[in-house]
Amino acid sequence: MKYLGVDSGGTKTAVGLINEENKLVEKRSLATDVKGGVAEIAKNAARLIDEIFENQGLTYSDIEYVGVGVPGSVDNDKGLVLYANNLDFLNAPLRDEMAKYIPLPIYLENDANCAALGEYFAFKEKEDVDDFFMVTLGTGVGSGSIINGKLFKGFNNAAPEGGHMNLVPGGRLCTCGNKGCWEMYSSGTGLTMTAREIAEENLDSLMWELAGGKIENIDGRTPFEAASKGDKAAKEVLDKFFYHLGVALVSVVNLFQPEIITIGGGVSEQGDILIDKAQEAINNGSYTKTSRVTRVVKAELGNEAGIYGAAFLRR
Amino acid sequence: MKYLGVDSGGTKTAVGLINEENKLVEKRSLATDVKGGVAEIAKNAARLIDEIFENQGLTYSDIEYVGVGVPGSVDNDKGLVLYANNLDFLNAPLRDEMAKYIPLPIYLENDANCAALGEYFAFKEKEDVDDFFMVTLGTGVGSGSIINGKLFKGFNNAAPEGGHMNLVPGGRLCTCGNKGCWEMYSSGTGLTMTAREIAEENLDSLMWELAGGKIENIDGRTPFEAASKGDKAAKEVLDKFFYHLGVALVSVVNLFQPEIITIGGGVSEQGDILIDKAQEAINNGSYTKTSRVTRVVKAELGNEAGIYGAAFLRR
Structure with a gap:
């Protein structure tokens, strides 16, 4: 049997x-x-499924179930999206709407959890591990955790919200209302803030030249590029970025003790240095230095992790 | 059948x-x-068991198993204490030593995990929950977590090390070598540090009078007592203490989403204000405000939580 995974994001709905x-x-x-709303999302997902069926010569009888990842908290028992900020959903009956088109079991899950599950199964093809943690450094900081081989959800079905672990008490104001959340420092958005702050203090930084003199053109890539050309201010940006990432990852390791941490998202595309710096921080800072140490690896499925994970929800 | 729980602490070995x-x-x-070392601890535990047997008219044939809590990380499969700082153990064969006296299955577990398990089963007598987190505010900050009704251990068998979640990057130097760990702010030790710091800035504080003018007499109880009598500096100490506790608990809630957080340890004996302040912080600060909110309750088993939990290891 085959499986369908749906990634119902705030900007794109994808089916695999x-x-x-x-x-x-x-x-x-x-x-x-x-x-x-939920009606259009269900309709569009069904349309994409029909297109795939037509192209592949399949029908619903070839499929075991449909898994759906949603950027928010879900109640799979009731088939509801409890809350999804980007989709403006509150207690939205996503499964009922999808069931109008899809004559199969439909399972709902938080999208960061789906991505973690997708990466977990991809990693397991190489090595058998039970405790696995995924961090996504994108617009925000997302996270998902596999504990004893099973997806961990917490009693609100969206744990762990790693991006909202506090990193700097009283620090940068987060969209969640708190000050100093991890995602304000280690996301692409956070890195951009740090780069702009340090650029403003260093008007001779190469970052300005790369950005055509406009601060709004400085983004998360700028300090990496400028630092690779020897710019001192850009190196300061990266030092700060890696410092905060390291502190947060040590907390994750001390709390969850995963065997593997995988890092994905746009910021992780900057190459091995990020993985190396993360591993170094954990080697130096984790509590159980005397025994086995958590390993950091780069995520491998890119944007498709969520689709894989949704399709694997009952695997 | 009956059960035996052993709490093998750094200062006392207790059997229940x-x-x-x-x-x-x-x-x-x-x-x-x-x-x-491990030989004497095993011998003393067996002696305490014999005394209990004699007093109760029991033998090992009345007992199903013996559970043992150790202040460190254990490998129950191999019967080893991998590392216990307070007991100076490194890969110590505790089970083999105990098996010289005890003709029953012997299970080893981290002591904070045992305490969490003990409190979990005590709580479950009143209400059925699956996701439960215990925080012990004692000399350090200990923690333990029950996930989906089972003790969570991580791949190093001592997770979650909540006391070593980072709270203030670059803050107070912790015994683990990092700066700004949670336990440097919310343990009795951390509270004492804060009280002494603020007392030194406020020579007219009532805390000095209560301490007979000697800074070494100011401890975690002093600011509670002085604040209850209206002392402003002592209130500042408690405000700082509750602020840090709240920030840390919000991180715990966002990461673990437990249905219940129970708080134990000496500092929690200061009464309902601590529980109330913790609940307030979570109500205001947790990420999933829109759905169900984690409840904070006071631990109920005191020093005996670890014995109960050890005895319940295979319950």
Whole structure:
């Protein structure tokens, strides 16, 4: 049997077909019609599924179930999206709407949890581990955790919200209302803030030249590029960034003691230095230095982790 | 059948007999002979068991198993204490030593995990929950977590080390070598530090009078007593203490989303204000405000939580 994974994001709705060898065979996506609400999302997902079926010569009888990742907290028992800020959902009956088109079991899950599950199964093809933690450094900082081989959800079904672990008490104001959340320092958004702050203190930094003199052109890539050319201020940006990332990861290791931490998201595309710095921080800072040490690896599925994970929800 | 729980601490070794109604029937303890190592601890535990047997008219045939809590990380499969700082143990064969005296299955577990398990089962007598987190505010900050009804250990068998979650980057130097760990702010030790710091800035504070003018007499109780009499500096101490406790607990809630957080340890004996302040911080600060909120309750088993939990290891 084959599986369908749906990644219902704030900007795109994507559907993927996973075959018996656990590989993504085909993926299709559409812009998410946020205003259309849950009804439009269900309709569009069904349309993408029909397109894939037509192209692959399949029907619903070839599929075991449909898994759906949603950027928010879900109640799979009731088939509801309890809350999804980006989609403007509050107690939205996503499963009932999808069931109008899809004659199969439909499972709902938080999208960061789906991504963690996708990366977990990908990693397990190489090595068998039970305790696995994923961190996504994107617009925010997302996280998901596998404990004893099972997806960990907490009693609100969206744990762990790693991005909202406090990192700097009284620090940068986060969208959640608190000050100093991890995602204000280690996301692309946080890195951009740090780069702009330090650029403003260093008007001779190469970052300005790379940004055409405009602060709004300085983003998370700018300090990496400038530092690679020897710019001192850019190196200061990266030092700060790696320091905060290291402190946060040591906390994650001390709390969850995962065997593997995998790091994904746009910021992780900056190469091995990020993985190396993260590993160094954990080697030096984790509490149980005397026994086995958590290893840090780069995530491997990119944007498709969520689709894989949704398709693997009952694997 | 009855159960035996052993709490093998750095200062005391205690043994308790738990009956069929899950109640502690008798408890005996001895000073721990740290220099004698694992051999003496095993011998003393067996001696305490013999005393209880004699008093209760029991033999090993009335007992199902013996659970042992150790202040460190253990490998129960191998029967080893991997590392216990307070007991000076490194890969110590505790089970083999105990098996010389005890003809029953012997299970080893981290002591903070045992305490969490003890409190969990006590709480479950009133209300059925699956996700439970215990914080002990004692000399340090200890923690333990029950996830989906099972003790959570991480791949190093001592997770979660909540006391070593970072709270103030670059803050107070912790015994673990890092700066700004949670336990440097919310333990009795941390509270004492804060009280002394603020007393030194406020020579007219009532804390000095209560301490007979000697800074070494100011401890974690002093600011509570002085604040209850209206002392402003003492109130400042408590405000700082509750602020840090709140920030840390919000991180715990966002990461673990437990249904219940129970707070124990000496500092929690200061009354309802601590529980109330913790609940307030979580109500205001946790990420999933829109759905169910974690409740904070006071731990109920005191020093005996570890014995109960050890006896319940295979319950």
